[in-house]
Amino acid sequence: MSHKKHIILIIAVLFFLSALIMLRQLISSAYFSCIIQDSFDYTSWAGQFIQALKEGIIYPRWLPLNFWGYGSPAFILYPPLAFYLVSFFDIFTHSVITAMNITKFVALFLSGVGMFFLIKEFYSEKIALLTAAFYVIFPYNIFQFYFVGTFASTVSYMWFSPIVLFTYRYIKHGSYINIAYAGLCYGGLILTHLINAYMFTFVLLSFVIFMSITRKRPENLFAIPIILVIGFLISAAYILPVLHDKRFFNLGFFIKDFVLDFHNFFIIPDMTTKFAEGHAWRAYYNVFVSYAFFFSVFIVVSLIQTMKLRRVKEMESIYRINKFFTGIAIFSIFLMFGISTVIWETVPFFKYIQFPNRWLNVAAFAVVFLSAIMFWTVVTVYKTKQSRGIFITLLFLMCLLLDFKYVVSSCVFKKEKFETHQASNWNYEHLPIWVNIEKISKNIKQEKLLISEGEGRTKTMKWNSAERVIEITAQTPLTLRVRTFNFPGWNAYIDTVRTEIRTEEGTGAMLVAIPEGNHTLLMKFEDTPIGYYSKIISSVSFFIMVILVLIPKKTNRTSITGI
Numbered sequence: 001m002s003h004k005k006h007i008i009l010i011i012a013v014l015f016f017l018s019a020l021i022m023l024r025q026l027i028s029s030a031y032f033s034c035i036i037q038d039s040f041d042y043t044s045w046a047g048q049f050i051q052a053l054k055e056g057i058i059y060p061r062w063l064p065l066n067f068w069g070y071g072s073p074a075f076i077l078y079p080p081l082a083f084y085l086v087s088f089f090d091i092f093t094h095s096v097i098t099a100m101n102i103t104k105f106v107a108l109f110l111s112g113v114g115m116f117f118l119i120k121e122f123y124s125e126k127i128a129l130l131t132a133a134f135y136v137i138f139p140y141n142i143f144q145f146y147f148v149g150t151f152a153s154t155v156s157y158m159w160f161s162p163i164v165l166f167t168y169r170y171i172k173h174g175s176y177i178n179i180a181y182a183g184l185c186y187g188g189l190i191l192t193h194l195i196n197a198y199m200f201t202f203v204l205l206s207f208v209i210f211m212s213i214t215r216k217r218p219e220n221l222f223a224i225p226i227i228l229v230i231g232f233l234i235s236a237a238y239i240l241p242v243l244h245d246k247r248f249f250n251l252g253f254f255i256k257d258f259v260l261d262f263h264n265f266f267i268i269p270d271m272t273t274k275f276a277e278g279h280a281w282r283a284y285y286n287v288f289v290s291y292a293f294f295f296s297v298f299i300v301v302s303l304i305q306t307m308k309l310r311r312v313k314e315m316e317s318i319y320r321i322n323k324f325f326t327g328i329a330i331f332s333i334f335l336m337f338g339i340s341t342v343i344w345e346t347v348p349f350f351k352y353i354q355f356p357n358r359w360l361n362v363a364a365f366a367v368v369f370l371s372a373i374m375f376w377t378v379v380t381v382y383k384t385k386q387s388r389g390i391f392i393t394l395l396f397l398m399c400l401l402l403d404f405k406y407v408v409s410s411c412v413f414k415k416e417k418f419e420t421h422q423a424s425n426w427n428y429e430h431l432p433i434w435v436n437i438e439k440i441s442k443n444i445k446q447e448k449l450l451i452s453e454g455e456g457r458t459k460t461m462k463w464n465s466a467e468r469v470i471e472i473t474a475q476t477p478l479t480l481r482v483r484t485f486n487f488p489g490w491n492a493y494i495d496t497v498r499t500e501i502r503t504e505e506g507t508g509a510m511l512v513a514i515p516e517g518n519h520t521l522l523m524k525f526e527d528t529p530i531g532y533y534s535k536i537i538s539s540v541s542f543f544i545m546v547i548l549v550l551i552p553k554k555t556n557r558t559s560i561t562g563i
Contacts, residue, residue, distance in 0.1 A: 010129050011113055017136050018109035022145070024407050025101040032101070034147045034411040035280050037426060042151040044423050045074060047096045049083040052465040059237060059535065061489070062466045062525045065423035068444050070485045070509065072430040073525075076241050077249060081191040082152040104145055107155040112136040114161030119372050121168060122318050127379065130392065131372040139402040140291050140364045146410040148284060153361070156193035159185050160365050163204060167227065168321075171211050171220045179223055180548050183230020190235040194242070195353055199362055201228075203328055210324045233541035240534035248488060250435075251352075253428040265355045266338040267292055281355075288357050292333055295360070295367050299329050302370035305377050322373055325366040332363035432487050435508035446483065452511070454478025466525035474516050482510040482523065489531070493522040 025032055033039045045063060052060030059080065066072040075083075082103060089099035116132035123131075135141070145154050166182035169175065186204065190197040205224060212220040232239055253260070264271040265281060267289050272282040306322040309315040334340055336356045344350050353359075378391050428437065449458045449470065456474035468482070484490070486503040492512050493499065501523075502511040512521065527535065 006125070010116065010125065010132075013129065014112040014116065014132055014136060015109055017133055018105060018112060021137060021142060021403060021407070022101070022105040022108060024410075025146075026105055028101065028412070029095055029097055030412040030414045031097050032146050032410050032412055034283070035150075036413065038150050039413045041427065043097060043100065045078070046083055046086045046100055048423075048465065049075070049080070050087045050090050050096060053087050055464050055467075057466055060465065061241075061531075062487075063423075064463075064465050064484070066427075066430065067423070067425050067485070068440065068442050069423075069446075069448065069483055070440060070507075072427070072485065073245075073487050073489070074427070074430050076245055077430060079152065079191045079194055079235075079238050081188065082155040082193070085155070100151060104151070104154055107158045108136060108141070108145060110158035111141075111161065114158060114165065115368065118161040118165040118168075119369070121165065122321060123372055123376055127372055127375050130375045131368065133396070134371055134375075134399070135368045137396065137399045137403055138364060138368055139399055139406070140360065142403045142406050143287065143291075144361070146406045148280060152193045153196055153358075156189055156196045157361070157365075159189035159192065160200060163189065163200065164207060167204065167207060167223060168211070170223055171208070171215070171217075177548065179226050180230065180545055182223075183227045184234060184545055184549075186227055186231030187234025190231055191238055194239075195358065196361065198349060199353065199359065203362060206328070207324060210327075211320075214320050230541070230545070233537060234545065235538065236534045236541065237531075237538035238534075240537070241528070241531050244530045245488065245528075248432055250428050250431045250433050260354050262344050262351055262354055262356055263338075263341070265357060266340075267336045267356075269338050288336075288360065291360060291364075292336055295329060295333060295363050298367050299326055299333075299370065302326065302367075302373050305373045306370075309373075318373065318376075322370060325369045329363050329366035329370065332359040332366065335359045432485050432508050434503065435485060436506045439506035441507075448483045450481040450483075452479045452481045454514075456514070468521075468523040470521040470523075472514050472519045472521055474514050474519065477516050478514050480512045480514055480521070482512065484510055484523075486510040487525075489525050489528050491524055491526055493524075494519050496522075 019026065031039050031043055044065065048063040048065055049060050052062075059075075061073055061075045062071055063074045064071045066074060085103045085106070086096065086099045089102045090096060093099050093102065112132045112135050115135040116128045119128035119131045141157070143149075162185040163182055166178045166185060170178040170182060186197070189200060204227065208220060208223050208227075212218055264274065267285075270285070272285045275282040302322065303326050306319060306326065309319040309322075312319070335343065336359060340356075344353075344356075375392070378388055425442075431437065448463065449460065451458065454474065454476045456472060456476070456478045458473075458480065459471040460468070461471055462469035468484075470480075472478075472480070481504065485508045486501055490501060490510065491498060492501050492510075494512075494514065499512065502513075503509070504511050510523070512523075514521065
C-alpha cells in the first residue's frame with residue numbers, strides 16, 4: 001500500500017471513530033447539552049443567522065428576535081465561523097439542530113486528524129494514530145461535546161493542533177508557507193471562539209518563546225508577531241468591530257453577575273454551596289475535580305517517562321516538546337485553584353474567561369499530546385504484540401465505557417421545546433449599554449410600530465433581519481416608534497433621503513420623525529465604517545494567503561514535501 005493510501009486509511013479510521021462517538025447526535029434532531037440557556041441561545045442564534053443569510057446578508061450581525069423582538073447585534077460580539085458551518089450543513093439537512101450536531105461531529109473528527117499530523121512530527125505513524133484516536137475518544141472531550149461544552153467552544157478544538165503543528169514546522173524548517181498556515185489557523189480560531197482563542201494565545205506565545213530558547217535560535221521569536229498579525233488580519237471583519245464597538249455593550253455584566261464571576265468557579269475553594277440546586281457548576285463540580293486529579297496523575301506519569309529521554313540524543317525533540325506540554329498542562333490546572341487569583345485579577349482581559357474550568361480544554365489537549373510518550377513506551381517496552389494489544393485495548397475500552405455513560409445519560413432538548421423559545425433574552429452583555437432592561441415590554445405580541453406623536457397610518461411592507469420597509473400616511477408630522485434597539489449601523493431613509501434616528505430613553509427603541517404626507521421609510525442595519533473596512537482587510541488578507549498557499553515558491557515546496 002502506498003504511503004498516501006495509508007494516510008487516507010488512517011483518516012478513515014478517525015472518521016469512523018468520530019462517527020461512532022457522535023452517532024447519537026448524528027441520528028437525532030435534538031440538541032445535547034445540560035445547560036438549558038446555552039441550548040436556547042445557540043439554536044436560536046443559528047436559526048436567525050441562517051435566515052439572515054437567506055435574505056442575502058453575507059455577514060449577519062443583527063439578530064431580530066432577541067430581547068422580545070427588540071433584537072441585538074449579537075454577532076458583533078460573537079464570532080461567526082461555527083454558524084457559517086451550521087448554515088452550510090443546513091442546506092442539506094433543512095434542520096438547524098441537525099446541522100449543529102453535524103458541525104460538532106466534523107469538529108471532533110478534524111481535532112483527531114490534527115492531532116495525528118501533530119504527533120506524526122515527533123513519533124511514528126502508529127503512535128500518531130493511537131494518540132489521535134485517544135483524543136477522539138478522550139472522555140473529557142466527550143463530556144464537553146455531550147454535556148457542558150458550549151457550541152462554538154467545542155467546534156474551536158479543531159484549530160489547536162494545526163496552530164502548534166505549523167508553528168513548529170516553521171521553527172524547524174523556516175518555510176514561510178508554514179507560518180502562513182499557522183496564521184490562517186489562528187485567525188480561524190479567533191473567528192470560531194474568542195475566549196478559547198485568547199487562552200490559546202498564551203500557549204502559542206509560550207511555545208515560540210520556549211522553542212526559541214531551547215533551540216538557541218532567537219530569530220524564531222519573529223514568528224510571534226507574524227502569526228498574530230496574519231490571524232488578526234484574517235479575522236479583521238470580526239475582531240476590529242468588537243474592539244471598536246465594545247464600548248456600546250453592557251460588558252460589565254460579565255464581571256458583576258455572581259454566576260459569571262471567576263472567583264466562584266475555582267476547584268479550591270469550593271463555592272458550590274452558594275449556587276442553587278441543579279446549577280451546572282454544583283451538579284458537575286465533582287466531575288471537574290476528578291478530571292483535574294486524573295490529569296495531574298497523568299502528567300506525573302508522562303513526566304517520569306519523558307525524563308528518561310533526556311540523555312537520548314535521538315529523542316531530543318520529543319524530550320523538548322514534552323517538557324513544554326507538561327508545563328502547559330500544569331499551568332492550566334493551576335489556574336483552577338484560588339491561589340491563582342492574582343493572575344486572574346492582573347492579566348488584561350483574564351477575568352472575561354469567567355470560568356476557570358475552561359482551562360481544562362487546554363489541559364486536555366496537552367495531556368493527550370503527552371499520552372504519545374505512553375504509547376511509545378508501551379510499543380517499546382512490551383516486546384510481544386499480545387502484551388501491547390492488551391494494554392491499549394484496556395485503555396481504549398475504559399475510555400469508551402465512560403464515553404458510553406456520557407452518551408446515554410446526556411441531557412437532550414428536542415426540537416419541539418425550542419419552538420416556544422425562538423430567541424434568547426438573558427444575554428445582557430449583548431444589550432446596548434443605554435438600555436434599561438426593566439423598562440422593556442416583554443410582550444412579544446406588542447405592535448412593532450407605534451405612532452407616539454401625531455396622527456397617521458403605517459403599513460409594514462417588509463420586516464427582515466436587518467431591513468424594514470414601512471409605508472406611512474401622515475395627516476400631521478409624527479414620531480414613529482420602532483420596536484428595535486437603536487445601535488450604530490441602523491440607518492433610516494425617508495423616500496431615499498437619510499434621516500436622523502433618535503433613541504427612546506430607557507428602552508433604547510428607535511424614534512423617527514416623519515413629515516406630513518405619504519412616505520416610504522426604509523430602515524437598514526448597514527456596515528459602519530469600521531465594519532466596512534474590516535471586511536475589506538479580511539477579504540484582501542485571505543486572498544493573499546490563498547495565493548501564497550496555492551503558488552508557493554519552489555524552495556518552499558521542496559522543504560514541505562521533504563517533511
